[in-house]
Amino acid sequence: MSGPTLYVALVAFGVVVGVTSGLLGVGGGTLVVPFLTLAVGLSQHAAEATSLLVILPTAIAGSLALRRRGVGNLGLALRFGVVGAVGSVLGALLALALSGSTLRAVFAVFVGLVGLRIAYDGLRRESVHP
Amino acid sequence: MQATAETSLRVRLRRSLVLDPKLLAIGFGGGVLSGLLGVGGGIVMVPLLVLWAGYAQREAHAVSLGAIIPISLAGIAIYGVAGEVRWWQALGLAAGSVVGARIGAGILARIDERLLKVVFGAFLVGVAALLGAHG
Numbered sequence: 060m061s062g063p064t065l066y067v068a069l070v071a072f073g074v075v076v077g078v079t080s081g082l083l084g085v086g087g088g089t090l091v092v093p094f095l096t097l098a099v100g101l102s103q104h105a106a107e108a109t110s111l112l113v114i115l116p117t118a119i120a121g122s123l124a125l126r127r128r129g130v131g132n133l134g135l136a137l138r139f140g141v142v143g144a145v146g147s148v149l150g151a152l153l154a155l156a157l158s159g160s161t162l163r164a165v166f167a168v169f170v171g172l173v174g175l176r177i178a179y180d181g182l183r184r185e186s187v188h189p
Numbered sequence: 190m191q192a193t194a195e196t197s198l199r200v201r202l203r204r205s206l207v208l209d210p211k212l213l214a215i216g217f218g219g220g221v222l223s224g225l226l227g228v229g230g231g232i233v234m235v236p237l238l239v240l241w242a243g244y245a246q247r248e249a250h251a252v253s254l255g256a257i258i259p260i261s262l263a264g265i266a267i268y269g270v271a272g273e274v275r276w277w278q279a280l281g282l283a284a285g286s287v288v289g290a291r292i293g294a295g296i297l298a299r300i301d302e303r304l305l306k307v308v309f310g311a312f313l314v315g316v317a318a319l320l321g322a323h324g
Contacts, residue, residue, distance in 0.1 A: 065281075066281050069282050069285070071285060072285065073281065073283060073284060073285020073288075073289065074286065076285070076286045076289060077287060077288060077289020077290040077291075077292070077293060078289040078290070078292050078293040078296075079293060079312065087286060088223075088227050088229050089228050091227075092226070092228065095275075095278070101275060101278075104268075104271075105273045106227065107227025107268070107273075108227065108264075108265070108268030108271070108274040108275070109273075109279045109282075110228065111268065111274075112261075112265050112274055112279035113286055114229045114257060115257075115261040116283045116287050117287060117290045118229060118254055118257040118290075119258055120287040120291060121290040122251075122255045124295065125251050125254065128295075131247075131254075131255065132251075133255045136251065136256050137256070139256045140220075140257065140258055142213055142216035142220070143220030143223065143256050143259065143260040143263075144259040144260050144262065145263075146216070146218065146219065146220025146221040146222075146224065147221065147223045147230075147260045147261070147263040147264045148220075148267055149221055149224065150222060150225035150226075151224035151225070151267035152267060153221075153224070154226070154227075155267070162225075165225070166227075169222070169226060170228075170232070182307065
């Protein structure tokens with residue numbers, strides 16, 4: 060993809076990512092990174108870096124919308140996230156030290172394992188919930 | 190009901206930043222994975238907040254989404270210095286996602302929590318299948 064076609068695809072895919080993010084409380088990187096590597100052709104490192112920049116405004120918009128509806132407490136969530144920011148610096152430095160193929164393998168394995176784990180748990184809890 | 194849930198969340202979070210090693214570990218671990226994998230970290234923080242720290246699903250999603258703001262800022266700074274961020278492509282995706290996030294958040298405020306668990310699980314399985322299909 061290139062030029063206008065690429066931008067239409069980017070914006071359209073962004074809407075899907077945003078709905079997922081606002082609905083599920085995740086930033087959407089699990090969708091953005093595969094999209095940027097497989098469909099747009101970025102390297103794994105560039106896809107992850109760009110994904111984080113997409114996640115930021117998505118998280119801000121989603122958080123403000125939740126705040127207006129009285130769900131959660133944004134100020135406290137931000138303070139919780141400062142602890143995470145320390146970890147994020149270390150994680151990004153580790154990623155930059157790895158090769159693209161290694162990082163992509165780590166990404167695929169991790170998301171696959173977590174996906175199976177949570178899907179199983181969600182279905183199990185659904186069936187035993189009072 | 191809503192006020193009780195929020196008070197409980199506030200007390201827990203206030204304690205967590207000083208005392209609770211569980212929540213400190215979840216925040217730190219979510220941050221490491223966010224920086225390493227370019228995801229928000231919610232994929233780890235939400236299930237851990239629910240299954241390990243005992244949060245309601247909806248509270249966990251809201252806390253995770255807010256925490257992703259400082260977490261992603263830190264990751265962008267590191268990758269940005271390394272020259273890996275593709276600013277224009279991020280702009281295109283972000284333009285769509287900001288609109289989409291408002292729609293998703295509106296659904297979240299009204300959705301049944303058990304349904305949300307199933308949707309969340311199905312979402313992750315879908316991502317796993319996508320990655321597996323492209324080895």
